[in-house]
Amino acid sequence: MGTLGHVILAWRAHDANVEAEVQRARTDGDAGGAWLERWLAIRAAIPRGHTPTGLDLPRLALPELDEPGAIARYLLGQGLPGEFPFVNGIHSEMYLQAADGKPGRRLEEPTRLFAGLGLADDTNARFRYLTQHQSSVRLSTAFDGPTLYGLDSDAEAVFGKIGEGGVAIDTVEDMERLYAGFDLTDPACSVSMTINGPAPILLAMYVAAAKRRWGDACAMSLRGTVQADVLKEVQAQNEVIFPLDASLRFLGDMVEHCVRALPRWYPISISGYHIAEAGATPVQQAAYTLSNGFAYVELFAARGLDVNTFAPRLSFFLDCGLDIEYLALARACRRIWAIGMRDVFRADERGQRMRLHTQTSGRSLVAQSFKNNLTRTAIELLLAYANTTNSCHSNSADEPFTTPGEEYVKLAANAQAILLEESGLFRHMMNAIAGSPGMEAVQKAVERGILDEFHTLDELGGVLTAVEHRYQRSQIQESAHRYERQIGAGERPIVGLNRYRDESERLPDVEMMRTSRATKLKQVARVKAFKKRNRVAAIRALDSLSRVVESGGNVCEELLDTVEVCSLGQITTRLHDLVGHFRPLV
């Protein structure tokens, strides 16, 4: 039996223990009394606040329980917000407004919007626009195709892709331009980069750019995340560039380096988003994401890293769509993660918490009558926050056509503000929505579905073996095919597409975000100039990198020097020579 088998056993044992405690609370008078006493103390300690209409409310909503068994089942089975197994969230107060009642002034907004277009300068301007009204700076960076695949803008055949769908980054100098004007060392600033195959290189560029501005010591205060989830790339997103073994080694090097030198950085974002977008069902999304997470923990532990040094630096990224599973998907995931980390990997409490970023579903958005996408995203946002996500990206309604234009980006950001600041659902009370019988029924069904998938993966020999046999890929593809057929057959209603279709409608005229030929040529010239200027130093730096790769040293650490004089493409070319290319799975 492998890791996932042990997680299944731990999950069962946890449920059995809870039920045993419930029985004890009911039959053993002392135990029952202790539970009642604890419950009363918890309730008594809940602070209260007033709404603008003058309503007096507790800041935490708890079920009305007066029977010791039910109390034990609640506190052990789902826990209070911030308590094991974290079903109700990993912190005790998530989106609550300050206790003094002043609305909308939290230290840090959970809103984090994804942006990337054109060259570094263009994206920098977009970042400034997005953050102009925020008290904290939370940037989320989308890279263009060549960057995602580790290619320079002057590489053969990629010209048309420069700056499309994301920002073109070739060198440390582009990275300086990208975040210019933001204080990257500010505790309230965090930077997320959606990059996977070349993640160690982009992280090295980021750190090098910051050091140029704030000096070597700034590494201690840099805060952010790179996605770096190569397993989900192989399963769904197809942006892995090195063979899996080498990719996992570079990832391990990066995690080790971050634990040592970048204590505030999250070196991996374990992502179900792309798995779901590629067609997985919600349960498949959750099962593959969590199992990938456990596989990473096993790998890093096998390198000799102490689980308590890296587990608190892991974070997750899930999709939130309109299927009913999303009513409780993240709640189910947090519970399984907490149990697995505590009981199988012996992680301490910080490592048991599943930190979660959510994005509303891009696949649920359609081009026909596209303004309906505003409604879809609003419902998904409600589901995401009802699942106490730690941060959230809301999609723009125009996303089926293009990198979002400013008008729709603003609407998407405002949707979050309306939900969290204007509506009373989340700012007065934790758990105002949580805990309905339906939500709990969905959570149980989702958990069982996830564990069934774990069982299959375990039988196949674990996550990595299943990947080689392309198990996850074929499951995801099958689900995608079924989804399309269901839409075609009308079994899956999509308003404006197979229901209530407006036959007179033409494709909308939306503001298109495109990168001009002149802009693309500018980037090509920039990277060529960089390479020319550093041509001598680059040779030495690449040879030094080769030695580190071949001697088994920490590649990520070496890259901090390499990126000073080498472009992304120069580095990946050298690494490909040394470790090969990823062979695509179909």
Next chain:
Amino acid sequence: MTKRPLRILTAVPICDGHDSAINTINLELVRAGVEVIYLGYHRSARDIVRAALQEDVAAIGISSYNGGHVEFFREVRDLLEERDATAIGLFGGGGGTITAADAAQMTRQGVDRIFFAGTPLDEIVSFVLAYGKRRGVRHRTAKSPRGTFPTDRTIARTLSELGPLPRRLASQPRTVGIAGPGGAGKTTLIDELVRRFLATHPESRIAILSHDPSILGKGALLGDRATMIYSQNDRVFMRSLATHGTAGGVAAETGRCLEILRGLPFDLVVVETVGIGQESVPFAPGAMDCSVLVMSPDYGARLQLQKIVMLDVADVVVVNKGDLAGARTAVSEVEHRLRAAGGQQRVIATVAKAHRDTGVDELLHAVLGTRADTV
């Protein structure tokens, strides 16, 4: 001879990994009887056009979601024009990322059709099937000047028509047949052999005949190219064949195709079978200069080895996936099985998925009949 099925090439552009839509469309086309040659994702326009010419397809379908589609489709169209192959159709889609204005521009630039988000799958299938009716229009086949290597198009057309046979050459290319059960890693091994051969023989040219099964009564998904990295090269000519229900591991026309390729100045011709069963002997005696059986260590109980007929006729036996538990046992069991039957064939352990695997180096020498110390 029965009517040739419609052949279509599908791919996702360079720097784009969005293969969910194209996977679904591939399946639908196969159900409708089309032979789909799938090139995979992150493919350059040059790779796409080369493959389309070599596979002699009626049309190219491109699914693009990462932007830059106007330029990319134009690049494909330009390359087709440059190679005098505008008879090959070009269609595509990109969900909502391709706007009506883009589509209009792309159509003006020679794209036959762009499908928008929400197009029913059946509509796409009937559009593609119509390419079958367009055929019969004779392609102009440019004759290659004497003394030059024939173009991909010329070779491809000759293979499609199964003739005429080129004149026999004084020295024929070395012909290697690679057979083995499904999942043993044949395609990966061939791609690794190609990489090494191209590197060690700088002027050389390689031809590959690859086989995939047809789904009974339907089309076929010919997907070997999608997992090959090094074989998408101007010095490599590759043709994917569907078996059309022919048993034995190759197609009815394979023999004839092989004759054609052997009459051309290639240095190496590789034939890859479909995944074969225990009793299959896909290559006639003497048909190959070297026949290779590729196995994976998980063939089951030792008794199973007795039933594998090709073990007795293969020139080289490869036990791939040497990193799996049980690989060493498998190698010694296979050797024992061969020797017990009086066979002297070499058994080579490989890890095709590893970069610079020495087992694959050894295999290259074995199939070329060279010694490891001569290169």
